Amino acid sequence: MKRDRGTQGDLRDAIDTLVRRLDRSGRLREARAADVWAEAAGPRVAAHTRARGIREGVLLVDVDSNAWAAELAAMAPQFTE
Numbered sequence: 593m594k595r596d597r598g599t600q601g602d603l604r605d606a607i608d609t610l611v612r613r614l615d616r617s618g619r620l621r622e623a624r625a626a627d628v629w630a631e632a633a634g635p636r637v638a639a640h641t642r643a644r645g646i647r648e649g650v651l652l653v654d655v656d657s658n659a660w661a662a663e664l665a666a667m668a669p670q671f672t673e
Contacts, residue, residue, distance in 0.1 A: 622646035629653065633671070637664070 611620055629643035629651065640660040644652040655661045 622649075625651055637667070 615621065623646075626643040626645055629641070630638035633641060640656045641664065642654045644654050646652065653664065655664055
């Protein structure tokens with residue numbers, strides 16, 4: 593019996609589906625969001641920020657100065673859905 597070989601995308605989709613089914617609370621997705629902050633924010637922003645965690649579905653980000661707090665607030669629309 594010959595098996596069809598799927599693509600990496602097929603495997604990723606299957607894993608995502610499984611995680612959604614097993615993680616009804618969304619905690620795994622939240623943890624992943626905090627883990628990928630630096631990559632999503634880009635090197636310039638990541639150099640001045642650090643994801644602290646998630647509270648009530650909101651990613652909490654620490655900044656290294658008041659200037660960066662203002663900068664990040666101004667950039668917020670590009671990081672939200």
